Amino acid sequence: MTIYDACESSPQIRLSRRMRIALFFLVEGVAALVIGLAALFLSFDPAWSAEQPHHAVLRPSEARSGSLLLKTDDGYADATRLGIDVDLTVSGPTVRARVTQIFRNPTKDWMEATYVYPLPSGGAVDTLKMVVGDRIVVGDIKEKQQARAIYEQARQNGQKAALTEQERPNIFTNSVANIGPGETVLVQIEYQEPVQQSGNEFSLRVPMVVGPRYNPKPVVQSVDLRADGSGWGAASTDPVPDRDRITPEVLDPAEHAPINPTNITVRLNAGFPLGEVKSHHHQVKIESPNNATRIIKLTEGPVPADRDFELTWKPAAEKAPSVGLFREHVGNSDYLLAFVTPPAVEQAQQKPLPREVIFVIDNSGSMGGTSIIQAKASLLYALGRLQPADRFNVIRFDDTMDVLFPTPVAASSANVGTASSFVGALQARGGTEMVPAMRAALSDSNREDPNYVRQVVFLTDGAIGNEQQLFETISALRGRSRVFMVGIGSAPNTYLMTRAAELGRGTFTHIGSVEQVDERMRGLFAKLENPAVTGLSAKFSEANADLTPSVLPDVYRDEPLLLAARLDKLAGSVEIKGRIGDRPWSVTLPLANAAEGKGLSKVWARRKIADAEVARTTRQATPEDADKTILALALEHQLVTRLTSLVAVDKTPSRPDGEPLKLAELPINLPAGWDFAKVFGERPRQPVQPAERRADTGDGKVQVAALKRPVPVATPSPGTVQLPKTATDAELKMIAGVILLTVSLLLFMFTRHQTMPN
């Protein structure tokens, strides 16, 4: 202080002027800081969401597929290109899809290409073909490890090889090894899936971006069952033999950047006279050879693979056929696919039971942004739909939980108003403790009162890792409650949703945008408000049947029941019984009248495998038993699963051509509608002779090294990883804090210093 006192010599008047200036700047500075700080506080919560990883890549459903990239030592270069041809044939209840991927190597190096692609989750991949030069190599199903080993071996030996692996039930990978400079390899996979049905509308979806959305609804149907059985057999046979006669598409590569150009052709044989046929996201032209058949092609030729292809069709008749029955004979067994839509309208006059609905809303941090807006809008809609006779309650949870009313209350306007303002005030923050909320929702305080239908409507994005715990809670506590999952946001955890809805005997509704809230919630309420068909069972009069699903699920309004069975003989009938509301209902289908179907055994096996996977996760079967079942089914029916892969190796050595080939030679069978020259602007097979393959790359050592180290891997661009934000403002804040502290200290001394003499 003495030092300061010592230099204190200025007159009072100068001091105060100086002080006025200082004060002016100080006030200005403080004001600016206050505003800045306020902004900082305000932005603090959004800052969390801003720090969240960009969903575009991390959430596969938002990822776009793009061009294949070639990885080299110096980085990435645009290299191997890929074209995709999708050829779909709908035969009544099933879709046979043939997906051809064209791997082309325009570089001077040997390449290995890997492509990740989505398929419908119910799709059963059973065929892999690799077209090399003039040969077609057909893949074999092997256990996953074994297939990998075979592929690796071929890769090391310089042989061409292709491998199809399942990454997730709906995501597959194709790898192709040893694509020579300038060479083209075609890889073709085929899969079988059932057609989807909802109400009067049938649909199929080809996911084209990695991260498809599951549509968990069961499925399918297409033939009228008349009393006299004359309607059987309306499903036409597979027209694949016609394929070569289809004229090629006129493509216009000039208008489309060659980024995974995808071409789609659908041959639709619905088995009944068709009404409206509509493609939802692509422009198509539709030919009508006859009233039950359509041929659908893209209007403008190949499109970039960046959105799903969705096709829906309706019967010309007012109502969709309500029953369909198809059979297929494979090996020693007969396979049966039956789909029955229980009558709905007739029952609607019946007075539905009043309901007790427990709404659960997830307001955890991961729901921030538009998700919470969608969730709140959905819940407010639902509250508005309650009838005065209904009872309800609302539970919100993050890492804490609030139950609005101690016990469910009548849906009086006062109670609904209370609930609406409670919901309106919710903010997204905190962790996600789903299990206690589910437990609270399932605790049934009015168990004695059978006059209420108890429903739990659970709105969440499912962003949790302890799914297993949630599943266990539902299966242990569900009682008479039914759990309807509503998935919120663009990328909800569909695995969790579908499985939880399945265990809770309810349905899964996905709301992807605010615009969808109304439509999707209306659909959900049609299911909530109309009696479900319960207690379903199927009995075969003569045949021994291996039925899937083994326990038939309840069926909600406008949904068909889908049954697949393996029979020892095709005789007698199957009787399906159940209750619609409180009225018993049954239907008997004579098996002998079933129409010939295609690929039903695959559909059956795929469902059996899915059942085994469910049993594995719910621990109804030990992992070993479940795996054994899956493996046996997969090997018998040639399906790619979690445990099995398809592998094709071209045994022909990469040597001068002209030698006899060890493998069966088949004529090249390029997919119809697919024209290499038009996709790539040049001919498919470059005039690179096999003889030059190895010679070009020098001695064998270089070759092996080139395959090993410089990573001859081409990758799809959805593959490139997007990195999260990894900086905090900690240091910025600390530095700003220190500066402020220093300034205030100086000011403090300064003021002190000038006030002291007084």
Next chain:
Amino acid sequence: MPRLLPVLALALLGLILFGQGAYIHAKALLAQVLLERAFRKTIATGHPVKPWRWADTWPVAKIEVKRLHASAIVLAGSSGQALAFGPGHVEQTVDAGERGVAVYSAHRDTHFRFLKEVAIGDEIDVTKSDGRTFRYRADGSTIVRFDQSGIDPLTDRHELVLSTCWPFDALTSGPERYLLHATLIEPDSGRPESGS
């Protein structure tokens, strides 16, 4: 002393700002202690253990650079919430030791502060939640934009990428990321890799 009020207010603001910054570091440090504990339990029990009751994430691995005496417990997911507590295992990338690229990401000013010290040739040990340790050797670094990482998750090699914001000593966050690439040299246990 009314004329001292603005000065005090300024000092208070400074303290708050400093506190906020320090809080981020304190949280990062404290969380690692809790995570370390949870991770040990995870290895012991074989089940994911949440580090604290309301956590949205759980430890999945431990990264260690012995030469620098640096280590960090990695969390599942790389959301902003998770990264405040520890490095995150970037979604859609493989686990350590598997074929492909395992990508871990953390803040440059907390858990991955040591990244700038890591030299080519350094060994990086990654212990997974099943207790197995995989040793990687750093073999390169790149600076990329966050959305053009060039990381090929489907590579046939066994790679590791540690990612953080670039430049290291910047005060604000930018689009650039520093990537440290490493390749597997030895799995700790003798468990054979698939396909070999």
